[in-house]
Each structure stands twice: as structure tokens, then as C-alpha cells.
Amino acid sequence: MNKSVILMMLVAVLLGCEQVQQENSSAPDQSSQQQQLSPATQQDIDNIANHLNVSFELLSNHPQQKCQANMSDGLCYEAQLTLTAKQDIYARQWQIYYSQIAPLHNFDSTEFTLKHLNGDLHSLVPNDNFTGFKAGESKVITFRASYWSLAESDMMPNYIVTGNKLTARVIESTRAKIDADTEMEFVPYVKSYTDYQRQMKRTANDATPWLDSLGFYQRNLALGDELADVSKVIIPTPKSVTYPENKGKLSLASGLKIDFGNVAKAEVNVALERLAALGINTRPSGSLVKLNVEPDSKKVIGSYRLIISKRGIEITGVDSAGVFNGLQSLASLYQIGQDFVPYLSVDDQPLYEFRGMLVDVARNFRDKDFIIKLMDQMAAYKLNKLHLHMGEDEGWRLQIPGLPELTEVSSRRCLDFSEQHCLLPQLGAGISPDSSVNGYYTVEDYQEILRAATARHIQVIPSLDMPGHSRAAIKAMAARYQKYSQLEDNDKAEQYLLHDLNDITQYSSVQFYHDNTINACQESSYAFIKKVMSEVQKIHADAGQPLTRYHIGADETAGAWLASPVCQNFIANNDQGVTEMSQLGAYFVERVANMLADMGIEPAAWSDGLEHTHKENMPAVVQANAWDHLPWGAHQRVNELANRNWQVVLSIPDVTYFDFPYEADPKEHGYYWASRRTNTEKVFQFMPENLPAHAEFWLDRQDNPYVADDTIQRDEQGKVIHQPLQQGRTFLGVQGQLWSENVRTDNVAEYKIFPRIIALAERAWHKAKWAVPYNYAGYKYSQNTNIFTEQMQAERDQAWRIFANTIGQKELTKLDLAEVKYRLPTVGAKIAEGKLYANITFPGLTIQYQQNNGSWQQYRGPVAVTGEVQVRAVTSDGSRAGRKMSVVIE
Numbered sequence: 001m002n003k004s005v006i007l008m009m010l011v012a013v014l015l016g017c018e019q020v021q022q023e024n025s026s027a028p029d030q031s032s033q034q035q036q037l038s039p040a041t042q043q044d045i046d047n048i049a050n051h052l053n054v055s056f057e058l059l060s061n062h063p064q065q066k067c068q069a070n071m072s073d074g075l076c077y078e079a080q081l082t083l084t085a086k087q088d089i090y091a092r093q094w095q096i097y098y099s100q101i102a103p104l105h106n107f108d109s110t111e112f113t114l115k116h117l118n119g120d121l122h123s124l125v126p127n128d129n130f131t132g133f134k135a136g137e138s139k140v141i142t143f144r145a146s147y148w149s150l151a152e153s154d155m156m157p158n159y160i161v162t163g164n165k166l167t168a169r170v171i172e173s174t175r176a177k178i179d180a181d182t183e184m185e186f187v188p189y190v191k192s193y194t195d196y197q198r199q200m201k202r203t204a205n206d207a208t209p210w211l212d213s214l215g216f217y218q219r220n221l222a223l224g225d226e227l228a229d230v231s232k233v234i235i236p237t238p239k240s241v242t243y244p245e246n247k248g249k250l251s252l253a254s255g256l257k258i259d260f261g262n263v264a265k266a267e268v269n270v271a272l273e274r275l276a277a278l279g280i281n282t283r284p285s286g287s288l289v290k291l292n293v294e295p296d297s298k299k300v301i302g303s304y305r306l307i308i309s310k311r312g313i314e315i316t317g318v319d320s321a322g323v324f325n326g327l328q329s330l331a332s333l334y335q336i337g338q339d340f341v342p343y344l345s346v347d348d349q350p351l352y353e354f355r356g357m358l359v360d361v362a363r364n365f366r367d368k369d370f371i372i373k374l375m376d377q378m379a380a381y382k383l384n385k386l387h388l389h390m391g392e393d394e395g396w397r398l399q400i401p402g403l404p405e406l407t408e409v410s411s412r413r414c415l416d417f418s419e420q421h422c423l424l425p426q427l428g429a430g431i432s433p434d435s436s437v438n439g440y441y442t443v444e445d446y447q448e449i450l451r452a453a454t455a456r457h458i459q460v461i462p463s464l465d466m467p468g469h470s471r472a473a474i475k476a477m478a479a480r481y482q483k484y485s486q487l488e489d490n491d492k493a494e495q496y497l498l499h500d501l502n503d504i505t506q507y508s509s510v511q512f513y514h515d516n517t518i519n520a521c522q523e524s525s526y527a528f529i530k531k532v533m534s535e536v537q538k539i540h541a542d543a544g545q546p547l548t549r550y551h552i553g554a555d556e557t558a559g560a561w562l563a564s565p566v567c568q569n570f571i572a573n574n575d576q577g578v579t580e581m582s583q584l585g586a587y588f589v590e591r592v593a594n595m596l597a598d599m600g601i602e603p604a605a606w607s608d609g610l611e612h613t614h615k616e617n618m619p620a621v622v623q624a625n626a627w628d629h630l631p632w633g634a635h636q637r638v639n640e641l642a643n644r645n646w647q648v649v650l651s652i653p654d655v656t657y658f659d660f661p662y663e664a665d666p667k668e669h670g671y672y673w674a675s676r677r678t679n680t681e682k683v684f685q686f687m688p689e690n691l692p693a694h695a696e697f698w699l700d701r702q703d704n705p706y707v708a709d710d711t712i713q714r715d716e717q718g719k720v721i722h723q724p725l726q727q728g729r730t731f732l733g734v735q736g737q738l739w740s741e742n743v744r745t746d747n748v749a750e751y752k753i754f755p756r757i758i759a760l761a762e763r764a765w766h767k768a769k770w771a772v773p774y775n776y777a778g779y780k781y782s783q784n785t786n787i788f789t790e791q792m793q794a795e796r797d798q799a800w801r802i803f804a805n806t807i808g809q810k811e812l813t814k815l816d817l818a819e820v821k822y823r824l825p826t827v828g829a830k831i832a833e834g835k836l837y838a839n840i841t842f843p844g845l846t847i848q849y850q851q852n853n854g855s856w857q858q859y860r861g862p863v864a865v866t867g868e869v870q871v872r873a874v875t876s877d878g879s880r881a882g883r884k885m886s887v888v889i890e
Contacts, residue, residue, distance in 0.1 A: 040163035044091035049169035072146035085133030099156035107143035156428030193666035217828030228805035236765035238348035255286035267320035271327035288312035303349035354733025355764035356385030362392030379456035381761035391464030393471035410472035411440035447543035465553030471516035507559035517560040521570035554609025556585035631700035647732035683759035711778035754822035808842030824882025
């Protein structure tokens, strides 16, 4: 090869290298650009918080081929998070923390890593491939998470962005907002669910209807076209009412003159205050009201007689609670704007001794004013038990003298991974310790609640859940351990420790926590419980309402304790008859129940925590809250507990869980694991004395028929595994539940509770004539049996018509006066031949309509309309509206 050829080759190589260098300088590779991203500064964190738009879109509820097979039965939904930057974001080493009730299965992204951390808390972190955001640029992350998403309220607010040793901020686009018309919270970063097949159905077999305005209209037709006469209606319905032949009326225009007889004014003052709030004051010139207590051992406490005649009003109770209830019945008779009540005679007593409402203030806090306001309405409808749920995974809400860490640490959620100052921000809590979802009752606050309850003839049953659902307590005592360990006071550090420091057990609770179960083998666990219960007992005593019943919770976490050295040693060396880890849950419940009994306190607990206990090891009196799903055989567990002669309180989720939606619609707020549609009518239809009979007219959670077999059943060895209730066995009562995982405001809480609680009170107080009696011989119910006859159905539906009219014409106006933010029902409507026809679940409520986004007008009857038409309900004073619906043309 000659020199000229070699020279030419060298020139070509050099030219090629120069071209490659030019190309590289004009388009740097990904690793080079990554190096250009600087570690995030506080300014970057603030920029991301203020200028990163987050958007969530549900893609499908059944992408099974993409789900993780070993999670949630291989079921998942698929969704997209879209991140759009309004300004440049060229920073690395930042993280986003967000709440998602269903844990992550997997994700698709080259630039971000998603991870489930604990409970509902997840992280989103830019990885080494992250190239930053140009202004206006969007990046899409597709992910799968467990089970389904069927409601827009599934998505939590308050995504948190932070960096190394930087101050965390909430991403503004993820903050919750309040709808100006409904006054309800919503999360604006969630795109509306609009596709029935992809976003409304759980599975191919899901038959749940998504009602439009026409569907609601057709359903409401059963209520008739005319308003019913509700002037003589009392809610809850009395046992017996008679009317005189003259059918007269007593005027209340001049108020009431009270003769207290042998009744202390303090015992009935709250009922008189309610009458005054409705417009009926006490005056010397008013109609005479004679009050009296006449004990009668043959009648249930709270029973009463009410007589209204031309001579005035007489109320006689078997106790002061009975007189109180009689006054509330007078208030129920009264219709605002009509200054009279009919002559009648009422002889009344409750169906159930226990008529309760649970409020979960642990997940998201509700202050004492909310609780007292709620008790006002509970008393109005003769509910007498408040189950106050104050201890959970996400919060501890009661001050306990001597254990300040419980409220100093565990009454607040913020971003502190050490959890020495607050708990992690589960459930979209955000970063502010002063948020309304945080807080606790001081001793004085709680005693004020107790005194208010006593004045309303309500017993407060406190609950601080254990051994599961106890993360808040565990973390508080862990912080106490750290504090005293640093002071080298090991005795105090370990005095109330609730977890085994050397436990490496891996488990997951039903809410996906891996560290929320009190260790059942440590003596310090029981020392803690005794300390807490002693203090709560004293608080009650000092407030004048002795603590006679306490709800343990008794939830346990399957798989906890397996690798705990303390428990392994306990199993190997104990003399308590515990030989297997699977027996520890029952041991814990039995021991705590007897500890309470020794203190003079009756234990209560959830049915799943009680079912493994041995009756002979439990106290004589046990309250069992039965919470199983009807299509999954709830009656079987209920029967087993009742046949133990325990006091069963029906807490059936299908109908008494008020965190569930009113209607099957993605816009309706709430969880839905047992029911997509729990409206007031369904609560009214409940037959608490015969659970299996509901299979004749209710459907499962996918709106398919189910069978409830209440006959004697045996296993292959001939052992009885189910039998009907023993002859004469009954239940102690009924309880409604407001769990609060995604209930962050007082308005949403009241929306959930009201007006369903009125139907709950009806079923707890009054035995419906149309209800199917229980068959102690056993029966197998289905859609093909006909024990609930057509006549019974007709009687029930007519009773519902009167009840619905009473709510619409009388009760909701009273709730307006009390400033209760109840749910306004969705209006039914259609357009036929150019005219709008509308109706509503509660006749008497005001309906409004709107044409082409114009002004809202009151609907008074069929009216000609054009263009796009929407309808909604409004309160009696017009201050608040329900969710609007577009009207379907028939």
C-alpha cells in the first residue's frame, strides 16, 4: 500500500471521527443528559408542587392478563397517571408519595419507578433514565393495582413531593376541592368514569345497572303522582297508634306549658330544646304538656305513652328515657309551617334494646362538635348507642393520662418516616399536622361528649381496636421506647412496648399494613391495655357516665407473630394451653375480655375476632358485632354467635355500612366491597330478624341472584357445620357504621349518614308487619322461593311510600334547620314529546331544572323544554343542591 493511499485513509478516518463528535454534541446521549440534571433544590420542589399537573385515568377494570397472579386473586384494574409540567423541571433526586387504596401490581415506565410502601402509601420516583420535563411536556405512566376501581372517590388527594433534606410540599393539582353547589369534596385530578363496560363493571358477569335520569324516573313511579298525607306519621313508627273519632287537632301556636311532674328537667331538656329549634317554645300560656314517669318492669326501657287531646298532651315513660322519647315523637309529628298536631294515643316501645351508630374518627378525625351534633339527631330518632371508634392504624384520638405519645405522635399524620413526631400520611392526609383530618379529644373534650350523650339518653361505647388495626398505638409506644432508651431508662422504655423488637415476620393486613398488629405474647402489651382501660374507665366515671361496655375490636392479622422470638418462646413454655401460633388471636381476645370483665366492663368485639374463641373461656356477657356479607352466608356466623347466647348486634355491611354509595354510579362517593347501592329504601327494606330471607328480593354485589341456605348442614364426617337459630334466640340490636377511610370532611360524613340513619332507626325501633318471620326449623331461600309474598311486598312498598313522603315533606326540613348536610337524592326525569317530566325519591323536596346551561327554575309539573336539560334537587331554603343529572329523551 503506497503512502498516498494510506494518507487518504487517515483523512477519511479523521473526518468520520469529527462527524461522530459533531453528532454527539448536537444530540447528547441519555446518560449525558442525565448528568445535566442537578440534585433537586427547595426551589425545584416548590416548582414541582406548583407547576406539575397530575391526571388519573381509569383504563379498564379487567386487564387480567396483565395482573400479578400472586396478588388479590390475580385481579387488578389498569390506569394511567399523566404528569404534565407547566414549567421546565430539570432536577433529579426527588420523590412523590401518594395514597392509593389498592396496592400496586406492576407498572410500565422507562423514567419512573412506582412502589407500594405500607398500607395505602406508595412512592413515585424518577429513575436513572429520567430526562426531565420541558414546559408543556407530558409523561404517561401506566400501572395496574389490586381488584377494581368503581368510584372516582377511590383516588386520594394530596400527592407529596420532596427531596433529600428538603421541605415537603403538596402538589397543588392533587388537592381536593369543594363543589360550590353540593358542598361536597371532590378530587379534580381524576378524569370522569364514563364507559360502562370498562369502568362500571367488575367482571363480565356484573349486571349492576348504571341508572340514568330515565332509570331513576321509572323507579320513582312506584311512589305515585300525589303527595301522601303525613300529618299523623311518627318516625320511627310506634308500636301502636289509635285516633279518636272526632279526629281533632291541637294547636301549638301559643307554644307549650310544661308540667314536669316527677321528671327532672335535665332528663328531658335536650328534647325541649329540639322542639324550640323547630319553632315550638315553652310559654306560660301554651298548651299543657304533662310529663310523668311510671316504672313498668314488663316494658323495655325507653317505652312511653303519648296522648294528644283537646286537654293538651300527656307523656308517660317507664323511665326518663321514655319521657324523652315521647317528646321526640311529638317533634316527629310536627310539620314545620303547620302549628298543630293531631289527636291520637300512642303506646310505644322499641323492638331492640341496642339501636346504635358507629362513627370512625380514627382514620379521619371528627371533632366533638360534630359528634354532639350527630347525637342530637340520633336522639331525635331514638337511637341510643354511640360506638365511637377512636383507635386504628391511621390515628389515635383519645388523650390517655400518662401516655402522652399516643396523641403527641399518633393523632397526627405528616411526612416523618421515623414516625417519632407523627404517623405517615396515609389516606391522602397531606403534610400539615393542623389538617382537619388530624386531632384528638382531650380528656375534657371526651367528657363533654359523655355528658352530652347522657343528656340525650345515649351510651357511648368507646373502641380502640386491637390486636390488629393497631398501628397508631404500636408506633406511639415505639416512639416512647426510643425516648426512654435515649434516657437509658429501659424499664420505662419497655413498659408498654407493643411489638417484638426482633420480630421479622412478613405479613399483610386486610388494609395492606405489615406492622399493625399488637404482639399477643408480650406482657407489656397487656400492661398497656390495662393502663389505657383504667384511664378510660376513670374518665367515664368522672363524667358521670360509667364505662360498662368497651369494644375491643378483636381484629387480628393472619400470619402475624410467626417469626417473633417472644411468641416462639411463649408457645414453647407457656401453661395457657396455647400450642400453635394460630391460637394466639383467640388467646389475646379471651385474655383481654376477661381483663375487662374483672374491671366490671362488658366486652364487645367484631364477629371475626370472636369466632375462634372458646365460649367457656369468655365472660358471661359478650357483645358480638356481626358484619358478614349476606350473599357470603352472613346468617351462618350470626346464628353461631347467637346460639352461644351472646348479645349479637347486627352490623351487616350490605345495608348498615354507610361508607358505601347510595347508588351504583362512579360519581357516588364511597367504598363498595359488599354493596354498590345502599340507598335509604334498601335500609328501610331490611328485615333484621330474618337475614337469609333477603335472598328472595336482594341481589349480590354484582346484582346477581344468590341462595341463602339456613337449613342444618353437615360436613363429610357428619359434623354439624351450620344450624338455624335455636328456638327463641333473638338479637340485641342493630348498628349503622360510618367507616372513614375516604371521609375527610364533616359535610361528606353527614352526607353519608343522612338520611339513611332515619331508616336505620325505623328498623331498630319498629317491627314491620310485612317482614318475614324467622323459621327456626330452617329454610333455603332464593329468587325462586316465595316466602316473602306479593302481598308482603305490596305492604312494604306502601309503607315505604309513606316513609319516603315523610322524609321529603317533614324530616329533611328539620335537618335543614339543624344545618345537617344530608344527601339530596338524584332526580328522576325524562323528556317526552318536548315536555320534561320529573320525580324524586322523597316527594315534597324541591326539584329544579336547567335548559342549555341557563338559570335554574323550579319544577312544578310537566313543562315544555328545548335543548340540553339538567335536573337537580335543592334544600328547602335553596342553599344547597344535589348532584345534577342530564335528562334522557324517552
